[in-house]
Amino acid sequence: MRLEEIRRILNCEVLSGDEDLEQEVVAGCGADLMSDVLAFATPGSVLLTGLTNVQAVRTADVADIKAIVFVRGKLPDREAIELARIKGIPLLATRLTMFEACGRLWAAGLRGQPEQEQPQNAGSVRLHTTV
Amino acid sequence: MPGASVFTQQFEVRGRDFANAGRASTAIKEILKEIGIPPATVRRAAIAAYEAEMNVVLYARKGTVELQVSPREIRLLVRDEGDGIPDIELAMQEGYSTASEEIREMGFGAGMGLPNIRKNADQFRIESVVGQGTELDIRIRL
Numbered sequence: 001m002r003l004e005e006i007r008r009i010l011n012c013e014v015l016s017g018d019e020d021l022e023q024e025v026v027a028g029c030g031a032d033l034m035s036d037v038l039a040f041a042t043p044g045s046v047l048l049t050g051l052t053n054v055q056a057v058r059t060a061d062v063a064d065i066k067a068i069v070f071v072r073g074k075l076p077d078r079e080a081i082e083l084a085r086i087k088g089i090p091l092l093a094t095r096l097t098m099f100e101a102c103g104r105l106w107a108a109g110l111r112g113q114p115e116q117e118q119p120q121n122a123g124s125v126r127l128h129t130t131v
Numbered sequence: 132m133p134g135a136s137v138f139t140q141q142f143e144v145r146g147r148d149f150a151n152a153g154r155a156s157t158a159i160k161e162i163l164k165e166i167g168i169p170p171a172t173v174r175r176a177a178i179a180a181y182e183a184e185m186n187v188v189l190y191a192r193k194g195t196v197e198l199q200v201s202p203r204e205i206r207l208l209v210r211d212e213g214d215g216i217p218d219i220e221l222a223m224q225e226g227y228s229t230a231s232e233e234i235r236e237m238g239f240g241a242g243m244g245l246p247n248i249r250k251n252a253d254q255f256r257i258e259s260v261v262g263q264g265t266e267l268d269i270r271i272r273l
Contacts, residue, residue, distance in 0.1 A: 032238060033238055033239075033241045033243070034237075034238035034239055035182065035238075035239065035241045035242075035243035035244055035247055036241065036243065038178045038181065038182065038243075038247050039243055039246075039247050039250070043170075043171075043174060049238075051237075051238040053149075053237060053238075054150070055149075055152065055153065055237055055238055055239070056238065058152070058153035058156075058157060058181070059153075059181070059238070061157055061160070062153070062156055062157065062160060062174075062177045062178055062181045063174070063177075063178065064170070064174055079150070087157075
């Protein structure tokens with residue numbers, strides 16, 4: 001999915017990297033815990049987060065995250081924007097909550113992993129309940 | 132001689148220096164990319180370095196991250212002066228953390244740091260002396 005499409009779907013303000021919105025992201029990741037991003041995000045993903053400090057951008061850089069969308073109307077500090085410019089990571093901001101933003105992108109076809117890497121039989125797990 | 136280093140660089144890391152936290156790891160990532168290491172391997176090394184560097188920033192007084200690259204492997208030696216880890220087995224469990232609220236607000240302290248390092252390393256050794264500090268030896272094969 002192109003970043004421009006994500007901007008439109010989430011009605012984002014573009015904080016930096018306006019010129020890079022034609023880039024494609026291969027998957028999405030929603031997290032406020034940076035270790036979760038490091039452990040679970042697919043390289044080339046867009047990261048949705050409520051964490052607005054410079055560590056969000058450093059984590060994105062380390063984990064090969066392509067762009068960041070800050071959710072629930074939170075805006076990053078100056079340091080974070082500056083580092084994102086240097087590292088070439090576009091920053092967007094939406095007023096939507098994490099749940100709403102992730103849901104809209106999923107509904108538009110974005111997944112947590114690229115389509116061909118989806119685990120087999122995902123979604124067919126049965127839960128057994130003992131009464 | 133197997134594992135002879137062709138490249139070594141050491142980075143200083145200061146405890147509680149949140150503004151610069153992660154700089155050593157992003158520099159290491161740049162170096163590995165420039166050397167021509169495959170991107171997936173660069174990413175593993177960068178993630179391991181970053182988790183280790185953040186541990187120094189979050190929990191220790193000061194420390195160093197040393198990058199060694201040989202034709203066979205990337206080695207990260209992370210040494211800190213700090214309180215040390217009393218129970219390493221417990222600290223290696225996913226979700227176990229002694230982080231303060233301040234650390235958690237920064238997006239860290241979820242108890243995934245050491246498990247993430249182990250996951251990205253081919254060999255991982257950790258030694259700690261309570262009241263003195265901790266040493267990590269992380270190796271990633273090339």
